Amino acid sequence: MAIIDFIAKIHTSTQRDYLARVNEADKASCAEVALKWDKDYWDGERKHGYGGYRYDGRWRPVAQAMAGHYGLKPGARILDVGCGKGFLLHEFSQAVPGAQAAGIDVSRYALDNAKEEVRPFLTLGRAEKLPYPDKSFDFVFSVNTLHNLHNYELFDALREIERVARGPKHVVVESYRNEREKANLLYWQLTCRTFYTPREWEWFFEKAGYTGDWSFIVFE
Numbered sequence: 001m002a003i004i005d006f007i008a009k010i011h012t013s014t015q016r017d018y019l020a021r022v023n024e025a026d027k028a029s030c031a032e033v034a035l036k037w038d039k040d041y042w043d044g045e046r047k048h049g050y051g052g053y054r055y056d057g058r059w060r061p062v063a064q065a066m067a068g069h070y071g072l073k074p075g076a077r078i079l080d081v082g083c084g085k086g087f088l089l090h091e092f093s094q095a096v097p098g099a100q101a102a103g104i105d106v107s108r109y110a111l112d113n114a115k116e117e118v119r120p121f122l123t124l125g126r127a128e129k130l131p132y133p134d135k136s137f138d139f140v141f142s143v144n145t146l147h148n149l150h151n152y153e154l155f156d157a158l159r160e161i162e163r164v165a166r167g168p169k170h171v172v173v174e175s176y177r178n179e180r181e182k183a184n185l186l187y188w189q190l191t192c193r194t195f196y197t198p199r200e201w202e203w204f205f206e207k208a209g210y211t212g213d214w215s216f217i218v219f220e
Contacts, residue, residue, distance in 0.1 A: 001205065003198075004069065005215040006062050007143065007172055016219065018187040021047075027190075034190035037107035041190075042085070049190060055087050055115055063091035066141065070168045074098045076138040081127050081161060082106075082145025086114040093118060102137070104130065127157035135166035143172045144217070147194045151204070154194055158208035169212025175201055176218055184219035 021027065025047040033048045034041045041049035072078070074097040080089040083103025093099045103122040105111055111122045125131055127145060140161050149157055161169055174189065175198050176182040185195065196204070198216055205214065 001211055002213050003215055004170070004213045006065050006069075006170075007215070007217065010058055010062065011217045012220075016184075016188055018184045018219070022187045031190045038109045042107070042110055042113070053085060055085070055090075057091075059088040060091045060094070063088060063095040066139075066170065067092065067095045070139055070170075072096045072099070072139055075100065076167075077102070077136065079103070079130075079132065079137040079140045079164065081130070081140065081142035081157070082148075083114075083122060084110045086111075086118040086122055088141075088143060089121075090115040090118045102132070128153050128160060129156070130160040130164050132164045134163055136164055138167040139169070140165040140167075140212070141170045141172075144174065146171055147173045147175075147196075148191045150193050154204060155208045158205065158210040161212070162208070162210055165212070169210070171210075171212065171214045173201060173214070173216060174218075175216035181218045181220060188219055 030047045042053045045051060076096050077100045078089070078092050078096065080103040083089050083105045084107065086103050089101045089103045093101050101118050101121050103118065104125045105122065106126055108124055111119070111124055114122055123131060127142065127149065142161065146154060146157055161171070174185060174192055175196060176185050177197065185192070201214070201216070
């Protein structure tokens with residue numbers, strides 16, 4: 001297991017006004033809307049989520065970097081846990097010839113509006129109960145999803161990722177390293193349920209028996 005970053009460049013490319021996020025709207029009401037995981041979260045106003053989550057190719061370098069690092073071979077079976085609209089999964093289908101893509105997400109809206117090429121391979125469901133056989137994927141990844149679970153759900157999700165993978169695994173979660181980053185995370189987040197430092201996350205990984213890699217995004 002190791003900390004390996006693939007998405008910090010994408011994360012830091014977005015400018016965020018943390019105080020405005022808190023002061024310019026009823027944040028509690030916005031979070032309630034976001035947690036429905038419906039159109040408002042993905043393609044509504046920015047205060048409710050993404051403010052319009054559209055394909056723009058930004059995930060292609062991430063897929064290429066992951067595929068190269070983990071040595072994914074043509075025809076590899078790849079699972080995205082928390083796939084959303086399937087943009088990163090689509091990029092894997094381009095980066096790995098003949099890749100057999102699969103994705104799962106709790107949002108029916110996201111799946112109905114996913115990238116057309118991968119839409120047939122996406123499933124409605126939860127990370128805590130993956131509907132796949134043991135050791136059925138050559139690579140399993142989860143980006144910005146697991147921190148949306150409560151801690152008791154997190155254990156199950158990590159164990160499920162471990163169960164269905166026969167190859168490498170990688171998860172990306174939100175974290176904080178100091179009080180300023182903690183405050184910024186609290187100001188910005190709408191759906192986060194698990195607020196942990198990197199060391200706490202690593203404790204959870206160990207206790208759950210997760211043997212893959214991970215990385216953190218922080219709000220500086």
